[in-house]
Amino acid sequence: MSLMCRKLCFSILFEHFGPIVQSVAEDLFKHGARPIGLIRHATHLPITKIKESLCVLIKHGLVTYNQAEKGMEYSLIVENVLLILRYPRYIFFVKSMCGNECEMILEEVLMNGYITASEAIAKTYKKIEQSPSDLQPSVPVLKEKFELLVKNQFLMRSLGTIEERNEKCNFTLPDLNLAAITKRIEGNDIDCGDSKIYWKVNFDRFTQDFRDQIIISAISRRLDENAGVLMRQLLILMYLRTASWEDTSNPIPLTEIKEAVRKVDCPLLIQYLDQYLRLIEEDSSQFLKRVGDSGGGQYSVNMKEAFKQLTWTTLENIVMERFGSKAARIFRLVRNRKYIEQEQIQQLAMIPAKEAKHLTYTLLQENYLQIQEIKKSGVSAAPIKTFFLFHIDLNLVVHMEVEHCYHALYNIMQRREYEASSNKRMIDKQLRMQTLTTNLKEHGASEEQLAEIAEMMTPSEKQQLEKVQNRIKKLGITELQIDDTLFLLTMYLRYH
Secondary structure (H helix, E strand, O other), X not given: OOHHHHHHHHHHHHHHHOHHHHHHHHHHHHHOOXXXXXXXXXXXXXXXXXXXXXXXXXXXXXXXXXXXXXXEEEEEOHHHHHHHHHHHHHHHHHHHHHOHHHHHHHHHHHHHOOEEHHHHHHHHHHHHXXXXXXXXXXXXXXXXXXXXXXXXXXXXEOOOOOOHHHOOOOOOOOOOOHHHHHHHHOOOOOOOOOOOOEEEEOHHHHXXXXXXXXXXXXXXXXXXXXXXXXXXXXXXXHHHHOOOOOOEOOOEEHHHHHHHHHOOOOHHHHHOHHHHHHHHHHOOOOOEEEEEOHHHOEEEEEHHHHHHHHHHHHHHHHHHHHHOHHHHHHHHHHHHHOOEEHHHHHHHOOOOHHHHHHHHHHHHHOOOOEEEEEEEOOOOXXXXXXXXXXXXXXXXXXXXXXXXXXXXXXXXXXXXXXXXXXXXXXXXXXXXXXXXXHHHHHOOOOHHHHHHHHOOOOHHHHHHHHHHHHHHHHHHHHHHHHHHHHHHHHHHHHHO
């Protein structure tokens, strides 16, 4: 892993778990699999602190362990550390798919790493009870919501032992005792029928759903909403006959596509299904291919090619934002021609020679273009002629942009930390005022008393605080947008 990825991981761990856990993870990142003794020698931390840190990291799925000759060795899972940035997206996705109760249950599981079903239900019940929302806490409803999360494979059983970890994902629900869960909520320590059956988040399922969302939204933007609905149905049919992460799906018959579309309330799509299939098939994005004519036609979803085309589009947009539309035109031209000389770029791009040369070498300097030297020999006595051809190494450019994403995310986190720490006094003052106001409201305070508390913060402080909160909010939105780009690029690398 690169230096910037390492710095980003440490920043994430520091923000979520503190400096001690971060220092233990840092040592594992530097040296790979290590026993506790070597971690202690490098970090100079007490054994108890190291063990506590490793417990936290293991519980959240950030560290794995294996039995070696000299004892147990621990290693950091960098990919899972980076997934922490995506937790808010997971929570929002579940909220939109399954409702508010599912959102709160998932949040509990993410906060705990792994947890029993009864404990998650009990904690969510108490949270709903204390929250000012309109939700009414109910153990049977929360049990149903937990089962819904498991049914959709957002949660899976956590297999702790080394032998069990190689087994397939387990989604078998235990037989929960609702009366026992109610007693646990009241404060009794009682077995609810799921002792030592722990659940954790199935990150692979979320990654799969986000991947599908990208494909569907891309088709919706290129054609229309009906095409997006058709693409969703094609992906559902793909999963019935193909493994989730295959490059291309097995053939899907037209008869099955028609049957699936009839179940969706979309009259225009049913009426013009053949035309929509032809449009998606003939589109330059190449998401769909016709692979046979039997049964009215057979179609295959090409995930590998889809993410290649989406990545090209993303890179073109990045070049346009950084260097302008003329540079993007040159980048697109080199992409289409694969190998091209400088003179040809000047002629075909329809840009003045001097400007075209400047932009081409700017892209070359920034590693968006690469150059290949070809020597062509003529007669033995004649001098050797050399050609310089520009081309794009897509994998190289994608890896470079992934590093740029890491760098941008790290800078955002540092800036957010700076904004919060430099305005800590005002933020703490506002929190104290909010707490005091809430307490007084509960005790029936008058409007005059509440107004007095509101006046504790001066207008200039309120204005400054509002600016800080807006900056932090913008940084949060930017972080999510950069993570979207990072996700798409990592999907390309996963298929290629």
